Amino acid sequence: MMAQDRIVPITMPKWGLSMTEGKVVGWLVDEGRELKPGDPVMDIETEKIANTFEALDPGTLRRKIAAVDDVLPIGALLGVLAPASISEAALDAFVTEFQASYVPPVVEEGESGPAYQWADAGGTRLRYARTGDTGPAVVLIHGFGGDCDNWLFNQDALAAQAQVYMLDLPGHGQSTKAIGDGSVDALAQSVLAFMHALGVDAAHLVGHSLGGAVAIACALAAPSRVSSLSLLAPAGIGADINGDYLRGFISAGSRRDLKPLLQQLVANPDLVNRQMIDDTLKFKRLDGVDNALTTIAAALVDGNTQRISLREPLAGLQCPVQIVWGRADRIVPVAQADGLPAAIAVHVIDGAGHLPHLEAANVVNGLLTAFIGAHA
Amino acid sequence: MARKILFQQAINEALDQEMARDSTVIVMGEDVVGGTGANGEMDAWGGVLGVTKGLYGKYGNRIMDTPISESAFVGAAIGAATCGLRPVCELMFIDFLGVCFDQIYNQAAKFRYMFGGKAKTPVVIRTMIGAGFRAAAQHSQCLYPIFTHIPGLKVVIPSTPYEAKGLLIQAIRDDDPVIFCEHKALYAMEGEVPEESYTIPFGEANIVREGSDVTIVAFARMVGFAQKAAAALAKEGISCEIIDPRTTSPLDEDTILESVENTGRLVIVDEASPRCGMAADIAALVAQKGFRSLQAPIEMVTPPHTPVPFSGVLEDLYIPSPARIEAAVRKVAEYA
Numbered sequence: 001m002m003a004q005d006r007i008v009p010i011t012m013p014k015w016g017l018s019m020t021e022g023k024v025v026g027w028l029v030d031e032g033r034e035l036k037p038g039d040p041v042m043d044i045e046t047e048k049i050a051n052t053f054e055a056l057d058p059g060t061l062r063r064k065i066a067a068v069d070d071v072l073p074i075g076a077l078l079g080v081l082a083p084a085s086i087s088e089a090a091l092d093a094f095v096t097e098f099q100a101s102y103v104p105p106v107v108e109e110g111e112s113g114p115a116y117q118w119a120d121a122g123g124t125r126l127r128y129a130r131t132g133d134t135g136p137a138v139v140l141i142h143g144f145g146g147d148c149d150n151w152l153f154n155q156d157a158l159a160a161q162a163q164v165y166m167l168d169l170p171g172h173g174q175s176t177k178a179i180g181d182g183s184v185d186a187l188a189q190s191v192l193a194f195m196h197a198l199g200v201d202a203a204h205l206v207g208h209s210l211g212g213a214v215a216i217a218c219a220l221a222a223p224s225r226v227s228s229l230s231l232l233a234p235a236g237i238g239a240d241i242n243g244d245y246l247r248g249f250i251s252a253g254s255r256r257d258l259k260p261l262l263q264q265l266v267a268n269p270d271l272v273n274r275q276m277i278d279d280t281l282k283f284k285r286l287d288g289v290d291n292a293l294t295t296i297a298a299a300l301v302d303g304n305t306q307r308i309s310l311r312e313p314l315a316g317l318q319c320p321v322q323i324v325w326g327r328a329d330r331i332v333p334v335a336q337a338d339g340l341p342a343a344i345a346v347h348v349i350d351g352a353g354h355l356p357h358l359e360a361a362n363v364v365n366g367l368l369t370a371f372i373g374a375h376a
Numbered sequence: 377m378a379r380k381i382l383f384q385q386a387i388n389e390a391l392d393q394e395m396a397r398d399s400t401v402i403v404m405g406e407d408v409v410g411g412t413g414a415n416g417e418m419d420a421w422g423g424v425l426g427v428t429k430g431l432y433g434k435y436g437n438r439i440m441d442t443p444i445s446e447s448a449f450v451g452a453a454i455g456a457a458t459c460g461l462r463p464v465c466e467l468m469f470i471d472f473l474g475v476c477f478d479q480i481y482n483q484a485a486k487f488r489y490m491f492g493g494k495a496k497t498p499v500v501i502r503t504m505i506g507a508g509f510r511a512a513a514q515h516s517q518c519l520y521p522i523f524t525h526i527p528g529l530k531v532v533i534p535s536t537p538y539e540a541k542g543l544l545i546q547a548i549r550d551d552d553p554v555i556f557c558e559h560k561a562l563y564a565m566e567g568e569v570p571e572e573s574y575t576i577p578f579g580e581a582n583i584v585r586e587g588s589d590v591t592i593v594a595f596a597r598m599v600g601f602a603q604k605a606a607a608a609l610a611k612e613g614i615s616c617e618i619i620d621p622r623t624t625s626p627l628d629e630d631t632i633l634e635s636v637e638n639t640g641r642l643v644i645v646d647e648a649s650p651r652c653g654m655a656a657d658i659a660a661l662v663a664q665k666g667f668r669s670l671q672a673p674i675e676m677v678t679p680p681h682t683p684v685p686f687s688g689v690l691e692d693l694y695i696p697s698p699a700r701i702e703a704a705v706r707k708v709a710e711y712a
Contacts, residue, residue, distance in 0.1 A: 285574040
């Protein structure tokens with residue numbers, strides 16, 4: 001059918017392994033609007049997070065199928081793109097046929113999420129998730145107060161070409177809350193022990209914020225085991241840091257205290273939804289977390305100044321390094337990406353804050369896959 | 377995906393982890409072991425609903441069966457708390473707490489105050505609440521407002537397995553007497569619960585669902601009913617915010633008032649009797665401190681002011697239903 005060849009469905013995306021359905025928060029475009037890839041289409045909320053869904057294909061939005069507050073399974077029809085030459089009747093036929101043939105993915109009981117696993121990394125119990133079957137090993141290292149679920153919008157894109165490992169650093173997520181001196185070096189040793197425990201000889205490291213400093217420390221401690229470094233708004237390469245954020249995060253005991261803090265992480269404060277706050281509070285309530293975070297922060301910052309400086313050692317590393325930063329970062333200033341050796345590729349993303357891998361996931365995924373692919 | 381367990385397993389895990397962590401934590405109550413002097417298989421019972429199953433085998437004499445003499449063992453638990461232990465005392469049904477009122481509200485609740493802050497009474501009294509089990513008027517009440525009325529007591533009402541574990545651990549570590557109310561109909565509820573120990577602070581309400589048109593405040597089993605109602609109402613275009621205060625004493629007034637500030641409309645769902653209940657209490661709070669936010673009269677969804685009926689038909693009518701919650705929300709939403 002010729003007409004249908006030019007009708008393109010917009011369907012509920014799958015963000016991360018655990019997403020089975022999403023809620024339509026609101027349309028950001030009107031019917032009749034010409035879209036190009038990357039244009040914001042709608043806000044979608046999952047049980048983990050809210051984010052803006054961007055157009056994957058070019059075309060004119062002819063029909064909105066999903067209504068605000070609809071909760072729809074992944075792959076469900078949200079809207080229809082088609083040129084103006086397509087008749088309303090043809091659109092009706094397309095929608096009818098799509099809905100008739102659409103089968104929501106079956107969620108097996110007990111298999112509804114990523115298989116979290118635990119590794120014994122030199123006596124330290126670490127939780128991790130793994131995805132992707134072939135290609136080079138990539139280890140994703142989250143930031144302060146984060147966990148392995150922070151890569152929701154990145155893991156699937158990377159898994160297409162790599163074996164992706166996401167771990168909870170000691171003191172974080174569901175990993176052990178015993179962290180020793182909590183130094184970046186100690187955390188790096190845990191990451192290297194984690195790789196060893198899983199038989200990963202060498203890996204491309206992707207580190208965010210504190211995890212960026214940890215990734216650099218891994219490369220300094222074991223150069224042969226780090227194939228490349230992708231550093232997202234990394235700590236450790238400049239003097240300034242928003243220590244008030246770190247201390248506020250540690251002391252925040254309620255949703256009311258935590259929400260404005262988490263909003264400092266992003267350029268668009270609407271991304272901080274109830275679930276993100278709840279999940280963070282649930283983590284912070286675990287026994288031992290307060291002590292772990294306090295210890296790590298004390299080793300990392302003094303007031304609003306970083307205690308560690310990995311800038312010079314970073315410049316001396318042999319492995320390929322790229323740096324990605326959000327221009328609106330309010331935690332670690334983007335200016336710290338200036339003046340690095342030319343061999344280090346720096347990408348600054350407009351409209352993103354301290355979480356570029358969340359706020360500009362498509363851009364970051366493109367940078368990561370290209371960089372890792374080029375150095376595989 | 378996090379691990380899922382039942383509400384009653386969450387209670388068991390909280391007791392288990394706290395007994396392992398702190399040797400001053402003891403458990404006492406009727407049949408909590410399985411029978412006086414029981415060991416081995418006799419231990420399998422673990423209370424009328426099996427909530428304390430397995431603890432005797434691990435902790436031996438730190439979990440003890442008591443005679444059917446509530447006034448004696450509740451008093452003993454309170455006395456033990458003043459002497460350095462952290463007893464978790466189970467009094468099967470909240471309906472029976474009447475025989476221990478002096479121990480609870482004149483003694484336990486007053487010690488810290490009357491001894492100038494130099495005494496503490498870290499006792500937890502776990503007890504079942506709620507109708508729906510055809511157990512008639514003396515085994516079905518939601519008497520938590522009576523304890524909320526007493527200064528010096530903390531009153532906790534979990535609505536999910538996650539809440540149950542975190543609030544019970546907090547209750548055990550708290551230095552004040554805590555009345556911990558477990559709704560019978562929730563024991564078989566399944567939910568995500570971290571394996572590690574954690575605490576949920578008292579006086580911190582949970583926003584179960586965000587919404588913009590009507591605020592629903594609900595407790596215990598009514599939280600789930602409110603969620604059902606809100607899901608149905610969303611299809612009609614009515615957006616409900618659901619607040620579960622989790623503790624009635626202390627009460628998180630700010631979260632309720634802030635929500636009503638945004639919605640202007642309030643429905644309170646309380647399975648306790650309507651007079652001097654939590655619905656009346658919260659309605660008074662909002663009428664006084666949130667008056668300027670209100671755009672409609674406050675609705676209260678409660679049982680009628682009668683004992684819980686034995687007749688199943690009448691009992692079903694007695695318990696606030698999702699349909700009654702929906703009707704109340706529509707009423708305040710349509711009020712102009």
